[in-house]
Amino acid sequence: MSIFCLGVNHKTAPVEIRERLAFVEKSIPEHLENIREIGSVDEAVVLSTCNRVEVYGAAERPGEALDRLVEYLVAHFEVSPDEVEFYRHEAEDAAHHLFEVASGLDSMVLGETEIFGQIKKAYATAQGSGATARRMNKLFQQSFSVGKLVRSNTRIQQGSTSVGAAAVDLAEKIFGNLGGCRVMILGAGEMSRVTAQSLQSRGAKSIIVSNRSYDKAEELAAELDGKAIHFDAWMHHLDQVDIVVSSTAAPHTVVHRDMVEKAVAGRRGHSLFLIDIAVPRDIEDEVNELDNVYLYNIDQLQKIADDGVERRKKQIEICRGVIHEFLEEKGIEALAEIPASRRQDGESSSSGKPSSSPLPNS
């Protein structure tokens, strides 16, 4: 009995293929049942996300099981075998692959954490459907340990990988918790909306929107649960906000040094963070010379995001080292043979019965 993994991801298949292979969430238990009727497949877990579709399993003859599984997927999802090339991993390779996936090393955004929750959900679904037993339980529980270990011992999550994330991370490096931060949006464009939403997701509460067209300001303010103000009034609110996101379509700068200087004087030592995502730029460069005022434009944010990606890439080998050390110490439990005495006690992996092994806490 050994373990295997079969799948496609963002590196091996375009979105047109991935979307056709994606499992509908509520149909997964039924698929798990079907997969376990294939050849010698004894246990199975389906991981289906935007960037990957993978089936993990345990089978007496993994090579044969993988072939039959490909036939099943091709037939069920109505894709031609020529259109899609599945990757296949067996035994240690399958475990290594899952551990890297759980650590975010195989993600489109390197080091992202969402995949960890998605794996947990996939495992819980399989466990709830009675599709897991000893090997899948051990494999997935070990993957959770590895994922946590990698994230807590490396800097794989450090640094921003997009302009929006860079802006939000910088805001947190200035204000810490964004809970009490007040935000002003100048220009009701898409970029403003996305950045404001990112700030809101980290706790920013009070949002003021100002736009040359007041209707658009009102529209965005309603969407962000904020307040709209007329464009000729925004400078009167500058001393009341902590973060300004500017993306107007003005052909010249709209925020000048003297305006910010005046506003900062009334802020009693509180910092002001200005995010200029407009091209041409909205905010005069000289504003950054003011004490306690931090100005970033789109190129500077993009550079931070690019550096963040590079920084994370450099962490890959460190992460692999952590996984290697973990496996040197613990081994792959899912591949360990069961002592004969325990097998007689009914702990055989080929039970097909629902597992009683609990989900670990996150």
Next chain:
Amino acid sequence: MDDIYLIISTLIFLGGFVLAVVSLRSGKKGEVGLNFWLAAAGFIFQCLFLKERGELHGRCPITNGAEVLVFICWSVVILYLALGKPFRLSLLGVFSMPLVFVFQVLAIISLTLNDPGARPPETLDPWLEMHASMSLLAYGAFGLSGIAGIMYLVQDRQLKSHDPGRLFYSLPPIRYLTDAIVRLLVIGTFLLSVGIVAAFFMKEFPDAIHLTASGAVWVVYGILLLVYLVRRISPKPLALLAICAFGFALLTLSLI
């Protein structure tokens, strides 16, 4: 035996600093957290040194320059251990360690060259002990506020440069650093006030130089806090002033 404790403590602080720097450079996490426990281990050996010296003198071991330096280091470390986590400044320990290391090396050299030996008091004056220990604890708080000030300036520079380096992601947000500077200044000024009040109850009133030096430090920090609280000066000058004020406080030590 006391000098051995001091050497061990100093080596631990050096090791902690080197480990933190290597950890920050390597990109691995974890060792920075270990720094807290190394600071705690160094602190234990500081306590053992001060205990031995206290037993030697039969009073609070601040009878010479070397002991005063170690006591200030002890104050810095105990305040870091107590306040580093609540203030969300775990990296404060990493920045404190070079200061603690240098001061303790100076203390070791001083004791090696000329250890004045036991200086038991003619009569034990609890107010004198209170005055000295509270004042040096205050120096510890002022030292940490200066270190938080350095951390603020480093982080501010990185934010202004638009090219954040490796330290940027490890250093705390500048708002937390500003809060820490202010809180440490408040704690230090309060402790120094207690120390100065205690001096008025001492059997032997301090001489004019001692009194002037202590008073000058108190006035400097009092004005700094007052200016910040009333005028709300920007955090950058506050950080600079916290560093300068600690430099001034250290200069007055030779007079005290």
